[in-house]
Amino acid sequence: MYENMEELQEAIKNCNKCKLCKNRTNIVFGVGNINSKIMFIGEGPGADEDAQGIPFVGKAGQLMNKAFDAVGIERDEVYIANIVKCRPPNNRDPEEDEVNGCMDYLRNQVMIVKPKIIVLLGRIALQNILGKEYKISSVRGKWIEKKGIYYMPTWHPAALLRDETKKIDFINDLKEVVQKGTGPN
Ligand code: URA
Helix, strand or coil, X not given: CCCCHHHHHHHCCCCCCCHHHHCCCCCCCCEECCCCCEEEEECCCCHHHXXXXXXXXXXXXXXHHHHHHHHCCCHHHCEEEECCCCCCHHHCCCCHHHHHHHHHHHHHHHXXXXXXXXXXXXXXXXHHHCCCCCCHHHHXXXXXXXXXXXXXXXXXXXXXXXXXXXXHHHHHHHHHHHHXXXXXX
């Protein structure tokens, strides 16, 4: 485990723990304020993220940015990472060996940021962080507290692109996050 985010990033820059390393352009490590109370966890990089090395810069990310604006979240003020740091081919779900290979890095990031709140963006983030028994459609919008961290499962922003009616849930969930995140510890 690394105490320092730059050291962690440096240590994994040539990672070849799983097959996703073969086709990646960039590792999408994570961005934002490492002292934030709020961390967002997505699924894995898409084509735009792979090209730029930055999470949530494609269509879904741009929609997430708009939602951030709507509720007063400054993107630079939160920390954003993914379950896997390299792009799965054709944006398929990350496979178990890929998630397992990458999870220690994410754990280390969580250890460094020490967020009070973790927003789980979609099913893949939810099930890999909290357990396969959780269904996004049942627990979305509900706080789940574990070991002193408050988890807010919500829709993945790409789901909002497919179904506009989910936008209102997403905004409401982010409002909850802002409220808890700006309250007293
Ligand atoms: N989808 C994700 O889950 N993560 C990204 O970084 C981009 C799209």
